[in-house]
Amino acid sequence: MSVPSSSVRTGPAMAPALVVVLLALLLGLQPITTDLYLPALPALQQHLGGSMPQVQLTLTALLLAFGCSQLAWGPLSDRFGRRPVLLAGLVAYVAAALGCATAQSMEALIGWRTLQGAAMGAGVMGARAVVRDLYAPAEGAHTMSRALTGLGIIACLSAPLGGLLSDWLGWRATMGALAAFGTVALGMVLLRFTESLPRPNAHALRPAHLLRTWGQILRHPTFLAYTATTAFSYAGLFTFLASSSFTFIQVLGWPKTAYGLVLATMAGMYIAGTVLCRRLLPRWGVRRSAAFAGLLSATGGTLMAAAALAGATSGWAYALPFFVYQVAHGIHMPCGQSGAMGPFPHAAGTASALNGFAMMLVAFGVGHWLGRSMDGTVLPMALGVGFWGVATALAAWTLVRRYGESA
Numbered sequence: 001m002s003v004p005s006s007s008v009r010t011g012p013a014m015a016p017a018l019v020v021v022l023l024a025l026l027l028g029l030q031p032i033t034t035d036l037y038l039p040a041l042p043a044l045q046q047h048l049g050g051s052m053p054q055v056q057l058t059l060t061a062l063l064l065a066f067g068c069s070q071l072a073w074g075p076l077s078d079r080f081g082r083r084p085v086l087l088a089g090l091v092a093y094v095a096a097a098l099g100c101a102t103a104q105s106m107e108a109l110i111g112w113r114t115l116q117g118a119a120m121g122a123g124v125m126g127a128r129a130v131v132r133d134l135y136a137p138a139e140g141a142h143t144m145s146r147a148l149t150g151l152g153i154i155a156c157l158s159a160p161l162g163g164l165l166s167d168w169l170g171w172r173a174t175m176g177a178l179a180a181f182g183t184v185a186l187g188m189v190l191l192r193f194t195e196s197l198p199r200p201n202a203h204a205l206r207p208a209h210l211l212r213t214w215g216q217i218l219r220h221p222t223f224l225a226y227t228a229t230t231a232f233s234y235a236g237l238f239t240f241l242a243s244s245s246f247t248f249i250q251v252l253g254w255p256k257t258a259y260g261l262v263l264a265t266m267a268g269m270y271i272a273g274t275v276l277c278r279r280l281l282p283r284w285g286v287r288r289s290a291a292f293a294g295l296l297s298a299t300g301g302t303l304m305a306a307a308a309l310a311g312a313t314s315g316w317a318y319a320l321p322f323f324v325y326q327v328a329h330g331i332h333m334p335c336g337q338s339g340a341m342g343p344f345p346h347a348a349g350t351a352s353a354l355n356g357f358a359m360m361l362v363a364f365g366v367g368h369w370l371g372r373s374m375d376g377t378v379l380p381m382a383l384g385v386g387f388w389g390v391a392t393a394l395a396a397w398t399l400v401r402r403y404g405e406s407a
Helices: 018-037 038-048 051-079 082-101 106-134 137-169 172-192 207-219 220-249 256-308 316-341 347-374 379-403
Strands: none
Touching: 018 051, 018 106, 018 137, 018 172, 018 256, 038 051, 038 106, 038 137, 038 207, 038 220, 038 256, 051 082, 051 106, 051 220, 051 347, 082 106, 082 172, 106 137, 106 316, 137 172, 137 256, 137 316, 137 347, 207 220, 207 347, 220 256, 220 316, 220 379, 256 316, 256 379, 316 347, 316 379, 347 379
16 A cells, blocks of 8 residues: 655645645544533523433534544545545535524434534545545645644634623533534635545446445554554543533532633643654654653543542642643644555555544443443542553653654
């Protein structure tokens, strides 16, 4: 599947700044869709009368659909190009967001969120594939870090905005805001995006070819190494996202606005991580940068777990260590996502899809576990982040060190 470096496209048809803005909007679909409504979860549960597992399902079903849909969106984009897949996905995303805003039951909300997750898969998968279309792996990691800085800004604004909308206009306003964001992304792709795939693969959707490509990707040690770091790091983030609103607001007694501001600060730490990533890559390369991020992941997660086991009741005992975890996450994601797709320039959509599917499959498992384990204490959140922080570090120190491409 690898090709000589001379055959890799090294420059985009679009202006670099435009590429970064488009990538930030497309990648930003994920944090805004998950983060914006988090401060509204307790109000949503009360208004629709849902159980805790149902409330968790509004997030986990979205993410499972997000992960699974990429398995279809990826080959489709390799066959027909990135642009038509992005347009179709964004139209469906806006429609699903409007459906969420008008849902009258938990069952309807879960259904619309599932469709929204499937549509979101087209945007996020497409963005990662575009990076591989336009850049070689090392340059792609640098560009991805710039785009993920934009994602961090979107995430930084999402939680406080969600808290304000929920307080002023009710939880439905958070879903309406998602429809507005999707419309902006749709307009940008429609008006400014130039197809990035140089040669569509006419065989991409043939079952035999698809199975062979999946097999080649899933057996490649570089793909597995980087996918492990992205999946484990995201699992820790998802553990926090899925449990923190109830833990901080109901267990630790924080107001929704304060919780939203803490989430915004955590997004700021993620932005700092993406900026740090751009500083580390030219000096250390991908592997050493990932190893350093692994140290930060393990440190932040371990401190959270230790605080919970010690019986700490201050929210800052958990927020401050997670700041460290978020800096690490800002390094792991551009390095890991670009590294996972690096060996597959002619199947970037499929490789992106499998990487995204792995992350969401792990996140769905975490969400299922949290739905059964949340017991009105800080332990599920803190111990979960601690476990995944150590797992991420071990993957970075062993798998990436041995199999990761150093370029």
